[in-house]
Amino acid sequence: MNKVQTPKKPLIFYYLMVLLILTVFNFIVTPQLGRPKVQEVDYGVFLDMAEKKELNQVQVTSGEIVFSDNSTPENYYKTGRMDDIFLVDRLYDAGIKDFGTPIIKQMSPIVSLLLSWVVPIFIFVILGQLLSRYMMKKMGPGGMGNAMSFGKSNAKIYVQSTDGIRFSDVAGEDEAKELLTEIVDYLHNPEKYAQIGASIPKGALLVGPPGTGKTLLAKAVAGEAHVPFFSISGSEFVEMFVGMGAAKVRDLFKQANEKAPCIVFIDEIDTIGKKRDSGPISGGNDEREQTLNQLLTEMDGFDAKKGVIILAATNRPESLDPALLRPGRFDRRIPVELPDLKGREEILKVHAKKVKIGDNVDFSAIAKAAAGASGAELANMINEAALRAVRVGRQYVTQADLEESVEVVIAGYQKKNKILSDKEKMIVAYHEIGHALVAALQNHSAPVTKITIIPRTSGALGYTMQVEQDEHNLMSKAEIENKIATYTGGRVAEQLIFDSITTGASNDIEQATKLARAMITRFGMSDEFGMVALETVGNQYLGGDASLACSPEISAEIDRKVIDVVKAQYNKAEGLLKAHMKELNSLAQYLYYHETITGEEFMDILNESKNSESEGQEQGESLN
């Protein structure tokens, strides 16, 4: 935990303070030093002393008379010079012949120079050094760095202790671990590689979506190899002044060389490693380019045989400068993907070791429900579950805690104080059952596991949770169409029952449109366009925003086709629900009263009303 620190005053504040003290010293204190006290007196006092012949020394200048008396010659007096024509006579009478030489001794010019300039500057520098050292200590390794060393980097480069982090702490990600094992082995036995003349890659690039354990893997490599772990984020190289980033890179490599063998981990390398502009108007991001150039130079320059291995992580591999990826630099690319079902279960189990878990927790069920979650999200789910257990005053985590935490991560916390009116609650119940029923009535759709109309902090007034029984990597055209139909199911139910539509379907509309568009532009699932890529996907890991890659005419046609696809699925859902109005009604009523129903309850009620319907039909047939 970070210590709470009182807000720090800027360094300039301390410098100003020192400057002020020195000014006072120079202009007020120093002039006083070594100068005898001079008392101002009346001209009468001077006349009196002259008459009584008590004067010791006298100095007459154009404006004043300075003098001392016999009894206390170290005391000086001064008085204004009157228009006194007998002054010289008086002085002669008093026995004073020399009244032109200065009587107050001036400081020697060397001492004066020393006192007023050399000593203050010396104190100033010493104090400055002491202050900046004190500040650095207070700010810790992440502080401002040495303020006096402008132009030198003030990189906050930590050597982290990775002791205790092993590959076993990283669940799943077997391929990545396998690729990294070689590096660990090299750090253990460099001779083995040297003998045969093999050189280990200088750098490896960990590529994957956020939260998949890239940092954890890099730490595990250092932990397995028992070597120091330097960690710095790409954004820390980005500095306000041109050249500072490059200086940081130099510093990093210097430190790493001193500590070799070691692992240097650069997170978010895309911040400095972005493709450099090639166009004629490469409006300058000089700082970033210089930093990148310095990184490239350092990577070429250092001797991999010393055992400095650079691991970098990014979730935008497509934006990296090709120069970074060429052999001899980050030539190894290690994919760190989102975990599959088995991976998710393993990650849950690894993190579950850190909390007290009840006996009959079924991790595979949780892993199934958390489809698409990253390692970081799964770790968060375990923690959420533990927090929930504490909230209800239990000593251990149960299956229900974990189930709730999956929902928290997917849909946010339950919003206890959100009051829905009865009418709204009924609409939401029909809307959710509309989705679930359309999903269940289509063979290809996954069965629902849970439906709830308890509002969540994410803004959802209710939701239907579908869990795929098996891991799905491919989706058929029919499955995508069914999914779109399921998305439209909520709105269809509202329309059928209340004959009015609400804003509740906005997210469904967005999802359905996205899927329909992707079918046409990316998956080649339309007769009109066939297998032609009409969109390019920007980043495979970060949401996959697509940009059109076709003429405006085709784009208009795509829009029309998307509308057709969604409309067709809407009609299909409408047909299904119209044919099952009884089930729709009984399920929605049940949900309205119970607020949450499980997949089993849903299927029971569905089958029950289906059976009673078919019984009724049979009776009707026999009566005819």
Ligand code: ADP
């Ligand atoms: P990234 O660097 O890919 O964004 P991190 O390595 O920082 O992700 O992961 C964040 C946290 O998520 C880790 O500290 C760890 O607790 C958890 N985590 C992620 N992936 C895994 C995994 N494969 N096994 C165990 N824990 C994981």
